[in-house]
Amino acid sequence: MFNKDTYVQRRQQLIADVKEGLIVLVGNEPSSMNYKDNEYHFRQDSSFLYFTGLQSPSLVLVIDTAANKTTLFGDNPSIDYIIWTGAVSSVEERAAKAGIEHVQPLSALQHVLSTAQQQKQTIHYLPPYRMDTTVYIAELLGIPYQSVKEKASLPLIKAIIKQRAVKSAEELVQIEEAVNTTAAMHAKAIQLGAPGVTEMYIAGIINGIAVSGGGNLSFPSIVTQNGQYLHNHASNAPLQAGKLLLCDAGAENRMCYAGDLTRTSPVDKTFTTKQKEIYQIVLDAQLAAIAALKPGTLFRDVHTIAAEKLVEGLIQIGLCKGDPKEAVKNDVHTLFFQCGLGHMMGLDVHDMENLGEQNVGYTDQLIKGTTFGWKSLRLGRALEEGFVVTIEPGLYFVPELMDNWYAEKKNEAFINYDKVFAYKDFGGIRIEDDFVITQNGSRLLGNPLPKTIAEIEAMKA
């Protein structure tokens, strides 16, 4: 974890921003897999982690803004627990590492909260994303679990986003460590890709590299020869010659900062001509988007630049026609690029997604779109120095979507459907890198991972 001063400072800033009431940050519990004690690997809540650095379960942080008093609620391990699990530091020791002066047992928490409720103090908490947390908050506050989400605190959400959106120098060091482990995963995946190897085999090897890096995966690895389906994971089917292998995967380091990269490589040793054409269009779109990154620019506009560049390329090879800008205004690009250009990244791979995409990626004046394509753009607002974002354009040839659009004769002024249909078995290509916004532009995070056609082929030679 960072030096305790970091956490003290973050909490002081939070008090200054939230201004009144009690702030309650509930840490995560272990998650049961197929019976209670068989647990998935423990993952702390990211906001709890941001303000405490503490990675153990069953802790609650309470900040009394009026009294400027922070208390960590948690229970010390029993002697039985120590015999089974080994010496664990006391709650007092953990609190001290986070610069927290007060400690109380969990059993004291309900009384503290009900007293605050009687005094008509606001109790600020975040919307939970796990049912056990939802029920726990309901029991603490004496409210029905069905109303926990709606009573979450928007002032707290906004105050936390304000801080977490801008990454400090010490956070960037952590993120770069995660990105470097992520790059090692991708280099291995590209080299392992070959006819007959299963997606799951490659997923296993690269997942292992993430854990060996000291942390874990930042999200379930996408390792697929069906890259046109955006959320496809890995199957036990062997890779086929002539296909593309799309790998979208990332590690989180031991402090839980995320990396998130995508590379698309041929299953064979080289790309086909058809694959090269599409690949180069995606790469050019990525480079155009990267060149547009700077403070003040709306990320929504960077998304548009990438979309126009993609359509421009598709026009050049005959799949589209007309004016690229006009085409994008008519959402032509969403036949091939159904998702967003990127997202914030930090302690979550989609940073702060639990705090609401509108709150994180947009503003009170800039509202997230609701139409196909635009509704999947997680980030739209003006970039600021210290934001960390992914840039991940792609071209995805989804047969079901082509058929749907064709049946409606959708955008036929811009689309040569006969040519597009020849890509029904093409798959999908995405290229993704991670950037921090700097004073004048952006900086690539982590060691560069090869991404030109020549570089990718050289890795497989």
Next chain:
Amino acid sequence: MFNKDTYVQRRQQLIADVKEGLIVLVGNEPSSMNYKDNEYHFRQDSSFLYFTGLQSPSLVLVIDTAANKTTLFGDNPSIDYIIWTGAVSSVEERAAKAGIEHVQPLSALQHVLSTAQQQKQTIHYLPPYRMDTTVYIAELLGIPYQSVKEKASLPLIKAIIKQRAVKSAEELVQIEEAVNTTAAMHAKAIQLGAPGVTEMYIAGIINGIAVSGGGNLSFPSIVTQNGQYLHNHASNAPLQAGKLLLCDAGAENRMCYAGDLTRTSPVDKTFTTKQKEIYQIVLDAQLAAIAALKPGTLFRDVHTIAAEKLVEGLIQIGLCKGDPKEAVKNDVHTLFFQCGLGHMMGLDVHDMENLGEQNVGYTDQLIKGTTFGWKSLRLGRALEEGFVVTIEPGLYFVPELMDNWYAEKKNEAFINYDKVFAYKDFGGIRIEDDFVITQNGSRLLGNPLPKTIAEIEAMKA
């Protein structure tokens, strides 16, 4: 999955055993990690899996025993879902694979259950181990979530244990596949163990082998140089020369059958003399326990045989004294062997632990112990042909426990505390293999994994 006849037969047997009412098996939902859509890998509930073979989330199986009618409740994927995730088979297709004739949408479930409630039919369901399942059952039945667990059906629990406890030939094939992947994990861990390598590095590599095998981990890997703490996992601390590396890890195969092996190897290329002495005692205890396995024998008695053999060995090297049988009667072994000799294994690594250890491992006449050591013995009852069990004796030198016992002068007639204290930094040794009970004895599952001192050292040479 198996041929549908297997599932039809299992459900018919279940109807015959439960006899009356409605049987409701709720499948698992995805589990959120750090925000709603960032999910841990999906793991189906094992009983749902046993009776359907279906590995997708958001399904409920309802068996009407009176009408002998089985219905799968689930919703078909939307076109949006297919565009993002690729073609998914319909609920009808999935039901057909499991030999289930009736399908209804999830929205119809509540009405079916409330009608049954009005008709005073018993609704049998299993005790949930995840809060989201608990709340879902509460909402379906219109009861408080706090009372869901107590209203779970003991007749259903017993009927399911009766079937799942005895493994069929086709199940044994699956278990052996999992054990073989598990053996590959262990061979790699033994070879990777060396001074300076971190536990987490090894855990990553072997976790990757489990996933590459097509399935996942059957439980979080224990990879530790502090093997005396039974539930210690893996840390980022480098392995130290002179220490022992205890690895207790397992894969589950793609059908979710578990493997579970433990090996203890030197961090260096060879064991020290002191390590060899303790290792041989544990191995002899394991061999004695294995020799005792046969139908009709109480597993509790096999545990006692292993405990006596361990104490016998400790007497020979001077850590204990007196008569081994007398010593075990006085629980002397629990200073060194605090846990149980083994457990059932199948679709869960601790098979059916969610159905209650008393129900699974004991009988109405044979009650699980409550004292230190005995309370950790998950299995006590008479073995039957087709049971799959682990045999995993160990010797664990836990400084905190030695100090506790010594302060109470506990069992000082049997323990040479001065000698025992010389093992405070020794660590722990466990050796674990998986067996099926046969007509006359037992059979090792999977390819044999080296376990003699000479074999282990040869693997590191």
